[in-house]
Amino acid sequence: MTPQFSELPISKYVQEQLSTNNFHTSTPVQSSAIPAALTGKDLLATAQTGTGKTxxxxxxxxxxxxxxxxxxIHALVLVPTRELAIQVEQQFDQLRGRKLRKGALVIGGASERQxxxxxxxxxxxxxxxxxxEDFLRRRxxxxxxxxxxxxxxADRMLDMGFLPAxxxxxxxxxxxxxxxxxxxxxxPAVAHIVGDFVQNPLRIAFGSTSKPAASVKLQAFEVASNQRLALLQRLLSEEDGRCLVFVRTKRGADRLTRQLRKAGLAAGMLHGDRSQSQRNAALADFQNGAVPILVATDVASRGIHxxxxxxxxxxxxxxxxEDLIHRVGRTGRIGATGTASVFVAHQDRSDFRAIERTLGLKIERVRVDGELAAEERSGPVVVQGTPAVMPGSKMVRLPGEVLQRYAAG
Known part of the structure; x- marks a missing residue:
């Protein structure tokens, strides 16, 4: 059991700010990293997303x-995306109280004058x-x-080409x-590069960073390409909480979002061609539950918590x-449970097996039987799986009226 924040070597003032914002129990990352960082030593920490590292x-x-x-300026945090910078600033705003000044953002897509x-x-x-870097160059x-x-x-910043900056x-x-x-x-490659910025760091690691958290139920649907949309709608309509849907391209995100909205589902989208105000609005609507479905590309979603x-x-x-791990890491955060599903079309099976081999995973399959075109007028598409994959779940059936919308659209 991890300690309460009151048991960590932090000031009474910070403890009060944490308590005011309903932070009482530390996570394993926090209980290890905070005392280490307070010694003044450099730190090199690996942890899955959703572990409370902010x-x-x-x-x-x-x-x-x-x-x-x-x-x-006495403290500087570098992050890979504007959205993550805003979220870090917001969390610091909760922590600073009246004694500390507000954090300053230096990001694109916002007022330079401000x-x-x-x-x-x-x-x-x-x-x-x-x-x-641009601000430094211009003094x-x-x-x-x-x-x-x-x-x-840090790994994401390196992936995105920020090493020179x-x-x-x-x-x-x-x-x-x-x-x-x-x-x-x-x-090893990332560790070698990051090593240039730290001196004799304390190294701490939390769990497997190449596998999903144990709190995530992971399942793969073997589904024909022409059934994916109908299956997606069914899964979304059965889910009470927020759902994050990943696609590979900006065009694919646009197309899928339109299809979901046409089917009567409230969906937002997040990709690189959206303006900063549009991205902020989509993320805010998703965060507060106004729009419970968010369609996103990998690049646009990096750093979003x-x-x-x-x-x-x-x-x-x-x-x-490794992007599958980052995607799946958006659920099951900080001890919560979550579900992660992977759609595997026939033409994707060899690529999916390669992903499993790379990550050392064997993901349970759920087979989708029947051709969607044949079922549109006469009955449901049935998703068949084992209790080990979907404990306590019902067979997924697509109502005729749902399928008719896709047949018409």
């Missing part, structure tokens, strides 16, 4: 800022590497007072800073095996 670095940052006097103004009094900055920000650097989702940013920071690095995966996602559906297979 607070694991925000609490040490808050403690550092409470002890720091004077102007200047960001420059916020930097004038900021002690804490959350930024995407490309945007911050809009000074980082000579930074005491703590956090690389959040991170290097140039690090060159402007004091050599005596503390660096906290958090990564969902840490293969939404609590209480009940079901992740891989409508299309990811291009990379």
């Amino acid at each position: 607070l694991a670095f925000l609490i040490p940052i808050a403690e550092r800022l409470l002890q720091t006097r004077g102007a200047g 960001q420059i103004a916020a930097l004038k009094t900021a002690q804490f900055v959350i930024a995407t590497p490309g945007r911050l 809009l920000v000074k980082l000579g007072d930074v005491q703590v650097l956090v690389l959040d989702e 991170i290097r140039r940013i690090a060159e402007t920071l004091p050599k005596t800073r503390q660096t906290l690095c958090f990564s969902a995966t840490l293969d 939404v609590d209480a996602v009940a079901h992740v559906i891989n409508y299309e297979l990811p291009q990379l095996a």
Whole structure:
């Protein structure tokens, strides 16, 4: 059993802010990383998404800022996406109370004038590497007072090509800073690169970062391509909670979202061609439950953390095996349970087996019998599986009126 925050070596003020926001019990990541970070040593931590790692670095940052006097930026967090930067800033807002200043964002798609103004009094900055590098090049920000650097989702930042920008940013920071690095995966190549930014780090790992969390029920539907849409609608209509649906392309996200809306399901979408305001709105609607279905591409969804996602559906297979872990990691977060489904069309079977081999997984299959075209007028499509795959679940049947909508559309 992990300790209460009151049992960790953190100040009474931070404990009060945590309690006010209903944070009482730490996660394993937090109970290990927070005391380690408070020693001032560099940290290299690997953990699955949904383990509470954001607070694991925000609490040490808050403690550092409470002890720091004077102007200047004293803490810097680099993240891969604008959406994650906003979420980190929002969580810090809960933690800072009245004693600490608001964090400043340096991200694209937002008012540059407002960001420059916020930097004038900021002690804490959350930024995407490309945007911050641009600000440095134009001499809009000074980082000579930074005491703590956090690389959040370091593997993702490297995947997205941010290494040159991170290097140039690090060159402007004091050599005596503390660096906290958090990564969902840490293969030898990533570890070698990240090693350039830390000095004799404490290394901690939490669970398997190459497999889904134990709290996630994982299942694969063997389904014909022309049945995927109807099966998806049925799964979505039976789910009470938030559902995140992954596709491979921006065009595919547009098309699937239109089809779901035509079928009467409230669905939003998230992909790289959406404006920042559209992406923020879609994420906010999904977070507050106004739109319980979000269709997303892998790139657009990187770094998004939404609590209480009940079901992740891989409508299309990811291009990379590790992306399946990142997708599935959106559910079953911080001890909650969740379901993750993978749609496997006939032409995808060899690719899916390759993903299983790469990840060392064997995912239970659920077979979808019957041709959708033949069932549209006469009866249901039946999903057959074993109790081990879907304990307590009913056979999935598609009502005739549902199928007729697809036949007409």
